[in-house]
Amino acid sequence: xxxxxxxxxxxxTFIETARRAQIAAAAIDTIAELGYAGxxxxxxxxxVGISRGLIxxxxxxxxxxxxxxxxxxxxxxxxxxxxRVLAESTGPGMLRAYIESNLAFMRDHRxxxxxxIEIARSAEGRRSYHDDTAVVNAVRALEHxxxxxxxxGQFRPDFDPHAMAIAIRAAIEAASPLLASDPEFxxxxxxxxxxxxxxxxxRADDTP
Amino acid sequence: xxxxxxxxxxxxTFIETARRAQIAAAAIDTIAELGYAGxxxxxxxxxVGISRGLIxxxxxxxxxxxxxxxxxxxxxxxxxxxxRVLAESTGPGMLRAYIESNLAFMRDHRxxxxxxIEIARSAEGRRSYHDDTAVVNAVRALEHxxxxxxxxGQFRPDFDPHAMAIAIRAAIEAASPLLASDPEFxxxxxxxxxxxxxxxxxRADDTP
Amino acid sequence: xxxxxxxxxxxxTFIETARRAQIAAAAIDTIAELGYAGxxxxxxxxxVGISRGLIxxxxxxxxxxxxxxxxxxxxxxxxxxxxRVLAESTGPGMLRAYIESNLAFMRDHRxxxxxxIEIARSAEGRRSYHDDTAVVNAVRALEHxxxxxxxxGQFRPDFDPHAMAIAIRAAIEAASPLLASDPEFxxxxxxxxxxxxxxxxxRADDTP
Amino acid sequence: xxxxxxxxxxxxTFIETARRAQIAAAAIDTIAELGYAGxxxxxxxxxVGISRGLIxxxxxxxxxxxxxxxxxxxxxxxxxxxxRVLAESTGPGMLRAYIESNLAFMRDHRxxxxxxIEIARSAEGRRSYHDDTAVVNAVRALEHxxxxxxxxGQFRPDFDPHAMAIAIRAAIEAASPLLASDPEFxxxxxxxxxxxxxxxxxRADDTP
DNA sequence: TATGAATGAGGGTTCATTCAT
DNA sequence: TATGAATGAACCCTCATTCAT
Numbered sequence: 001x002x003x004x005x006x007x008x009x010x011x012x013t014f015i016e017t018a019r020r021a022q023i024a025a026a027a028i029d030t031i032a033e034l035g036y037a038g039x040x041x042x043x044x045x046x047x048v049g050i051s052r053g054l055i056x057x058x059x060x061x062x063x064x065x066x067x068x069x070x071x072x073x074x075x076x077x078x079x080x081x082x083x084r085v086l087a088e089s090t091g092p093g094m095l096r097a098y099i100e101s102n103l104a105f106m107r108d109h110r111x112x113x114x115x116x117i118e119i120a121r122s123a124e125g126r127r128s129y130h131d132d133t134a135v136v137n138a139v140r141a142l143e144h145x146x147x148x149x150x151x152x153g154q155f156r157p158d159f160d161p162h163a164m165a166i167a168i169r170a171a172i173e174a175a176s177p178l179l180a181s182d183p184e185f186x187x188x189x190x191x192x193x194x195x196x197x198x199x200x201x202x203r204a205d206d207t208p
Numbered sequence: 209x210x211x212x213x214x215x216x217x218x219x220x221t222f223i224e225t226a227r228r229a230q231i232a233a234a235a236i237d238t239i240a241e242l243g244y245a246g247x248x249x250x251x252x253x254x255x256v257g258i259s260r261g262l263i264x265x266x267x268x269x270x271x272x273x274x275x276x277x278x279x280x281x282x283x284x285x286x287x288x289x290x291x292r293v294l295a296e297s298t299g300p301g302m303l304r305a306y307i308e309s310n311l312a313f314m315r316d317h318r319x320x321x322x323x324x325i326e327i328a329r330s331a332e333g334r335r336s337y338h339d340d341t342a343v344v345n346a347v348r349a350l351e352h353x354x355x356x357x358x359x360x361g362q363f364r365p366d367f368d369p370h371a372m373a374i375a376i377r378a379a380i381e382a383a384s385p386l387l388a389s390d391p392e393f394x395x396x397x398x399x400x401x402x403x404x405x406x407x408x409x410x411r412a413d414d415t416p
Numbered sequence: 417x418x419x420x421x422x423x424x425x426x427x428x429t430f431i432e433t434a435r436r437a438q439i440a441a442a443a444i445d446t447i448a449e450l451g452y453a454g455x456x457x458x459x460x461x462x463x464v465g466i467s468r469g470l471i472x473x474x475x476x477x478x479x480x481x482x483x484x485x486x487x488x489x490x491x492x493x494x495x496x497x498x499x500r501v502l503a504e505s506t507g508p509g510m511l512r513a514y515i516e517s518n519l520a521f522m523r524d525h526r527x528x529x530x531x532x533i534e535i536a537r538s539a540e541g542r543r544s545y546h547d548d549t550a551v552v553n554a555v556r557a558l559e560h561x562x563x564x565x566x567x568x569g570q571f572r573p574d575f576d577p578h579a580m581a582i583a584i585r586a587a588i589e590a591a592s593p594l595l596a597s598d599p600e601f602x603x604x605x606x607x608x609x610x611x612x613x614x615x616x617x618x619r620a621d622d623t624p
Numbered sequence: 625x626x627x628x629x630x631x632x633x634x635x636x637t638f639i640e641t642a643r644r645a646q647i648a649a650a651a652i653d654t655i656a657e658l659g660y661a662g663x664x665x666x667x668x669x670x671x672v673g674i675s676r677g678l679i680x681x682x683x684x685x686x687x688x689x690x691x692x693x694x695x696x697x698x699x700x701x702x703x704x705x706x707x708r709v710l711a712e713s714t715g716p717g718m719l720r721a722y723i724e725s726n727l728a729f730m731r732d733h734r735x736x737x738x739x740x741i742e743i744a745r746s747a748e749g750r751r752s753y754h755d756d757t758a759v760v761n762a763v764r765a766l767e768h769x770x771x772x773x774x775x776x777g778q779f780r781p782d783f784d785p786h787a788m789a790i791a792i793r794a795a796i797e798a799a800s801p802l803l804a805s806d807p808e809f810x811x812x813x814x815x816x817x818x819x820x821x822x823x824x825x826x827r828a829d830d831t832p
Numbered sequence: 833t834a835t836g837a838a839t840g841a842g843g844g845t846t847c848a849t850t851c852a853t
Numbered sequence: 854t855a856t857g858a859a860t861g862a863a864c865c866c867t868c869a870t871t872c873a874t
Contacts, residue, residue, distance in 0.1 A: 013857075013858090015857080015858070016857085016858085019858085035330060035332070036245075037244075037245045037330070037332075040842075040843065040844085041843080041844065041845090042842075042843080042844095050859080050860090051859070051860050051861065052844090052845095052860095052861085053845090053846090053847090053859075053860060053861070053862090054858080054859060054860075055844095056844075056845060056846075057857095057858075057859070057860095058858090061844075061845075062844065062845095121329060121385070122243065122245065124245075158404075159401060159404065159405070160397070160398075160401050163397070163398050163401035163402065163405075164401070164405065166379070166382050166383075166386070166398075167375075167378075167379040167382065167401075167402060167405055169382070170375075170378035170379050170381065170382035171374070171375040171378050171379065173378070174374050174375070174377070174378035175374075177329070178374070189368065189371070190368075190371050190374070193367060193368045193371035193372065193375075194371065194375060196366075196367065196409075197367070197371075197372065197375055197405075197406075197409040198405075198409070200408050200409045200411075201404075201405040201406075201408045201409050203408075221833095223833075224833090227833090248867075248868060248869080249868080249869065249870090250867080250868080250869095258834080258835090259834065259835050259836065260835095260836085260869085260870090261834075261835060261836070261837095261870085261871085261872090262833085262834055262835075263869095264869075264870060264871075265833075265834070265835095266833095269869080269870080270869070270870095429836070429837090431836080431837070432836085432837085435837085451746060451748070452661075453660075453661045453746070453748075456863075456864065456865085457864080457865065457866090458863075458864080458865095466838080466839090467838065467839050467840070468839095468840090468865090468866095469838075469839060469840070469841095469866090469867090469868095470837080470838060470839075471865095472865075472866055472867075473836095473837075473838070473839090474837090477865075477866075478865065478866095537745060537801070538659065538661070540661075574820075575817060575820065575821070576813065576814075576817050579813070579814050579817035579818065579821075580817070580821065582795070582798050582799075582802070582814075583791075583794075583795040583798070583817075583818060583821055585798070586791075586794035586795050586797070586798035587790070587791040587794050587795065589794070590790050590791070590793070590794035591790075593745070594790070605784065605787070606784075606787050606790070609783060609784050609787035609788065609791075610787065610791060612782075612783065612825075613783070613787075613788065613791055613821075613822075613825040614821075614825070616824050616825045616827075617820075617821040617822070617824045617825050619824075637854095639854075640854090643854090664846075664847060664848080665847080665848060665849085666846080666847075666848095674855080674856090675855065675856050675857060676848085676849090676856095676857085677849085677850085677851090677855075677856060677857065677858090678854085678855055678856075679848095680848075680849055680850075681854075681855070681856095682854095685848080685849080686848070686849095
């Protein structure tokens with residue numbers, strides 16, 4: 001495999017790549033505004049100012065578009081979150097960084113996150129992407145990290161990492177609809193609260 | 209306003225009420241199985257064994273049906289959960305009872321819960337019901353209770369009841385898709401874990 | 417199985433049956449005029465004076481409509497041709513009656529025949545119906561009859577009934593496009609010629 | 625009119641001529657495999673390995689391409705069949721050579737023949753080419769030859785050359801779909817049968 | 833009270849064709 | 854000479870909804 005290129009990704013023109021990204025971006029905004037079901041080709045193309053047919057020209061079918069949306073949205077999120085988490089060395093530090101960077105990214109890229117969640121939750125999304133989905137992967141990775149630090153004695157030994165990971169992800173994702181609908185919702189304050197909650201919930205007995 | 213009738217509820221014959229309930233029940237199962245977007249009048253009526261037109265006859269439009277679904281699903285849930293919560297006298301006791309009864313109800317009435325959540329999350333749902341939504345109400349009621357016991361000194365004083373309520377609801381609701389898709393998911397074990405997490409997260413300093 | 421009713425045919429209203437027949441009839445005429453590929457729901461519905469959606473309401477999908485078309489067209493043809501063939505007792509007599517009644521039916525119901533042939537020949541038709549197709553069945557039945565009379569000594573023994581049946585059917589079906597496009601084409605004269613050709617081609621040596 | 629050029633044939637560069645032939649050849653194979661309706665520019669260009677636009681560049685429109693297909697396919701067929709027919713001097717000999725060479729060519733160049741027939745039978749084909757069509761011309765030429773030998777007393781005098789020509793062409797063309805779909809179909813055996821049939825059908829009384 | 837016939841809008845997708853490069 | 858971007862019309866199909874019966 002060549003470095004920097006996926007195995008079976010078709011070669012694409014510069015313009016094609018740009019258009020795909022542009023259309024996917026419009027799809028993200030449309031999904032964020034109208035939901036997965038409301039994101040028809042007509043609505044998306046209208047937002048970009050192109051014809052409906054052009055979306056079909058650039059994407060094999062709707063699945064293909066949605067895959068690109070998830071990929072695009074997730075990539076940005078991961079490249080924001082990962083370094084901030086890895087900069088920490090302790091379990092509690094990483095957990096705090098994980099929650100904070102997730103919610104900070106959500107604050108600044110609300111639509112990306114909403115779209116990811118919306119696709120992962122939609123019936124078609126669950127059927128088609130499932131394991132691809134950033135959301136599913138996020139739970140897995142988080143669970144794995146929790147488990148590691150737990151073994152290392154940095155977290156209390158008697159919680160189930162799987163359940164804990166689900167609860168943490170759920171708390172993070174719960175911010176997304178509030179951000180959209182509740183103008184008084186203060187996500188930074190919310191972030192501090194969630195950090196505190198799960199710090200208490202994971203803390204080892206001897207933690208001061 | 210007529211006596212004995214809510215503000216704008218039209219009076220309904222016995223048969224009408226029964227049909228509405230029957231159709232709403234079928235809608236609940238359909239939504240649970242196929243998602244909100246998959247719950248067309250055709251699919252719902254097919255499940256009941258009636259004509260498509262009859263749904264339109266009994267409900268003003270799809271929104272009206274979905275309001276009934278939410279109402280019906282919530283009522284059952286509330287009548288299960290409320291007494292179990294009120295049976296407790298302490299804050300931690302009520303919180304535990306709240307989480308446990310919510311998840312127990314979900315275990316035994318999965319479709320009801322899935323439908324509620326699915327509607328609340330769908331774009332149309334958010335737009336149309338919003339304050340009606342059981343989910344939103346659930347957060348409000350929970351927040352209010354947390355706040356009361358916090359003032360009474362039964363919970364640690366330095367958490368934000370709003371954020372805490374959101375996190376608790378999120379953890380509860382997160383169980384729903386897992387219940388549907390992950391056959392290895394053990395909701396009773398999950399329930400104990402969530403109880404422990406939020407017990408630690410809300411515990412007052414002097415709690416033994 | 418109840419007499420006079422097929423095993424799994426859904427029960428249909430009087431109106432539904434009538435509409436299905438009417439739409440299928442319009443489909444037949446449309447196919448005859450514009451070919452299989454030209455027979456879109458839009459064109460067919462326009463001919464009937466109904467909305468496009470109504471066709472989808474009465475037929476599960478395009479295949480369903482085409483099955484009805486073939487069925488409807490074939491039934492009429494068979495009920496015309498069969499008694500005329502069975503009225504004959506000798507091989508040559510039946511062969512003559514077969515050719516004559518086929519072409520006479522074609523003369524009076526040109527569109528029915530064109531539609532059957534068009535569907536049988538279209539790529540989708542071949543894939544979907546194939547053995548259902550009246551055309552295929554016609555060849556089989558004819559071959560079987562030829563074979564029987566050949567064994568009985570009423571036809572010359574040294575021809576292959578399969579090849580003969582194909583040639584006869586081909587000569588019959590060849591009249592269809594001519595009927596449509598060549599105003600000078602005289603189908604009755606053509607009928608007599610074809611009868612003569614295949615009489616000579618099948619005649620036993622001792623035939624006077 | 626320019627010297628050395630047919631009435632309305634535009635002059636073409638060597639490359640242009642080659643490309644047109646290459647594209648037409650791909651169209652022939654595509655039609656044979658997927659039918660006339662399935663032979664879209666996308667599928668054809670994919671087979672050649674060129675862009676869709678290039679077909680539109682070399683051909684005025686789809687009709688233009690199909691005319692080239694018919695022309696190209698017919699030319700090969702004619703150059704195969706004609707000398708074999710002309711090598712015979714008697715009527716029956718030529719008729720036998722005609723049928724045999726037609727079916728032999730079909731056996732060895734199935735796609736060419738399928739494409740010709742498919743186009744001639746398609747609704748667009750009938751409308752657009754008609755007199756151009758090799759099939760139509762084939763009937764005419766055959767009819768003329770039959771008529772000539774009939775006048776010369778080599779065939780029985782009482783058949784209509786037009787009807788006979790149609791029946792012969794129909795029997796020949798009927799082999800094409802069988803060749804494609806019926807793996808047990810033996811075209812050489814079929815050829816002998818058809819020769820025998822039409823020999824008997826055309827034979828003059830005193831033929832031994 | 834309930835049905836089934838009917839509509840019209842909107843869904844994704846395929847197509848031949850045009851045009852700037 | 855050839856490409857690939859782009860269009861707009863047409864395709865079948867599903868939907869919520871209306872209405873006469």
